[in-house]
Amino acid sequence: MNKKQQKSALSESQSKPLSGNVSPESAKRIRGFRKNKFSEKDLLKELLNGNKTALGKGITLIESNQKTHQKQAEYLIEGALPYAHKSIRIGITGVPGVGKSTFIESFGSYLIDQGKRVAVLAVDPSSSVSHGSILGDKTRMEKLVTKPEAFIRPSPSGDSLGGVARKTRESILLCEAAGFDVILIETVGVGQSETTVHSMTDFFLLLKLAGAGDELQGIKRGIVEMADAIVINKADGDNQKAVRDAKLEFNRALQLYPPKESEWKPEVKLCSALYNDGVEDIWKMIKEFKVKVDDNEYFHHNRLEQNKFWLFQTINDYLKSRFYENPKIKDALKEQLKMIEENKTTAFAAAKHLLSLA
């Protein structure tokens, strides 16, 4: 085992999925990993014992696009499944600058003080470009990183949000099997990433600033509708009036939505992550939420629905890519698009023709 890795909660990917070639550094790591003769069986055992190095290695296998790694990952996931599902998964979103890292640092540390083990994952489909813009900067969670009860992992890089989503969902299972009982999943407000994180978490928390004037943005994009709580961060200093106004406004906005299937009424909370103010109240609220959705069985029901959603999503994505990547279809599609452009066929006739070729 690598002692340095074991010390730090910030585990880095040991393979470069989709980069085509494996970087020399990664290759060295993978060779080291093989030399250790850490068999899948041992790895699973260590992982189930809560060993963070084993967990990190397991996630690396999930993130790898190499066939042998994928087989090993499948073995691990299958072995982890009976021990998973025992956490609460909390999605955290908010625009850049809202203080997500500071909030997670503060909230995560509080949870560890309460005796919890906390895993922090991220979904950032842009990370293949920016090389992990969120959670990539270790210094932003320096307190949490050093705690043995914390496991922090940057976003997997992937070609598509779908790929990142699969890897993150499988990583959640491994974290749970390794005994982490609170999973925080951070995302940036980019495209569909919030919807994706919402569809893999139990509780969805929207971080906001007072007076930022982007209230309508969140409503327009459906983010407010998904939120189980809106937390107004940086509620400190001279900010009091703006914070009170924002709280009123968000409470009003929340009332305009139909009741949630979970029967949970979303709340607006204030927080100063910098001064560790408000995190206790937020955890209290999430515990109340958990009691409610355990009682009415929504918690279990929702996780099942999420599984079904991902099943269909995966199938549909694959059906499309198989069709459109067929060379015969590629050529014929070009032709049909040209004919549409020249008013020689309709969209429906063209579709019918293309489908007859597959």
Place this chain on the structure above:
Amino acid sequence: MNKKQQKSALSESQSKPLSGNVSPESAKRIRGFRKNKFSEKDLLKELLNGNKTALGKGITLIESNQKTHQKQAEYLIEGALPYAHKSIRIGITGVPGVGKSTFIESFGSYLIDQGKRVAVLAVDPSSSVSHGSILGDKTRMEKLVTKPEAFIRPSPSGDSLGGVARKTRESILLCEAAGFDVILIETVGVGQSETTVHSMTDFFLLLKLAGAGDELQGIKRGIVEMADAIVINKADGDNQKAVRDAKLEFNRALQLYPPKESEWKPEVKLCSALYNDGVEDIWKMIKEFKVKVDDNEYFHHNRLEQNKFWLFQTINDYLKSRFYENPKIKDALKEQLKMIEENKTTAFAAAKHLLSLA
């Protein structure tokens, strides 16, 4: 030709698609149609001459799910294509009670006075249940119905929005080939129907009432974002203050959206359809829109993009239904869902297994 039909602009479907069995009444109509020995060739010729009975019969063929009718419809559409595409297609939406029928009656009559031929179609995916809730009630457009320059057709009934959309889009082509130069497509604010109508029209008009308090609804559901104009209807009587307030509010809301690709700045207009007040101004605005989007070539570009959208939409819908309706998949899917429920597999492993069977 059927004289009674020729007199009324309200043409009714002569087949009951998807009802499985053809009703005795429809069967009689279809037999009558066959007896008339109106060959496809004659039908096309009559249609291109602007004959409304031929147009109605053509749309009936489009709406039928019988193989022979579908073949005839394909012949008609192919023959109509070179003569189509010369209209402006205007989508009209608004919640029930906002006065859509009265607006179309007033606006359509005004357009006919300006020398236009006006076709009114509807997209109402609920119509298979409610038997045509919109445009079904002839008395609601009694003036327009009697005009020879108007053609009014209720929503096709269909199992899915996709089916209704295809039929409506093909009907638009026939209407255009029959010389109708303004196509009004009405929809109710149900589920995805507005997005569907938006994706088949050139100009999207959102009807609103002042002081209805549903401003946020339209923003939330993305309807305001799609609108090229918001028309506040029933701007008459004691309503003046509420109307002014609503106009201000909608203007403010519209400014929060990014500029449209069409470079058109959406406008808020007032209208009293009941007193024929404001429709002239609305038509003037739409003419200005047309000049702008002809100049910057967005009009042509957008219609092409819409065609591509429908091409891909049709293919994707078909790929999914072919996969999930496969009996082998149906059985295996049940099994896999049960295994997911029992935590014996993950969504991704299940998807992989199912895809291996197809």
